[in-house]
């Protein structure tokens with residue numbers, strides 16, 4: 001199997017944490033490539049030109065949720081996903097964590113646009129508000145998390161790590177003590193430490 005990734009992608013880092021948690025690092029050839037470089041191998045596998053993208057026996061698998069689910073189902077029989085598939089509220093919480101990362105990514109694109117002098121105040125504010133509301137909602141639902149370490153734990157740790165990496169001005173730690181306690185509880189886990197943004 002090959003994984004196309006970049007270190008700066010929260011979605012790729014989520015997949016990499018799953019790879020570490022399932023202890024299958026040795027089975028994956030890691031191909032680091034920035035999507036903006038339009039590596040032909042990536043474009044051939046994923047017409048959207050996005051990472052992460054997994055290729056197994058010539059077959060492309062994406063996006064990050066499908067890759068994580070695929071690996072988990074094939075390697076562990078679903079130990080990471082089964083608890084959230086059993087409960088719609090947990091699935092929704094998973095989507096909220098993914099959406100939080102989408103909003104963080106979009107906010108980062110505004111930072112890049114700023115360098116071209118075309119940052120939109122409207123979108124900057126909209127993404128910032130969405131991030132703040134999502135953090136509040138996720139914190140209020142932390143008690144729903146399954147006791148066993150799951151894909152939801154990984155996705156949330158990925159989102160918090162990306163906030164630290166790209167949006168430290170949001171300062172989520174000060175406003176969300178329960179998220180901070182969650183982060184402290186899992187930050188030393190081996191798979192979390194494999195995320196370049198964990199800390």
Ligand SMILES: N[C@@H](CCC(=O)N[C@@H](CS)C(=O)NCC(=O)O)C(=O)O
Nearest residue numbers: 009010011035050051052063064065
């Ligand atoms: N929903 C997708 C999002 C993937 C995504 O947006 N990846 C970004 C990097 S973090 C990308 O490749 N962007 C390049 C582009 O959209 O052209 C997933 O979960 O994998």
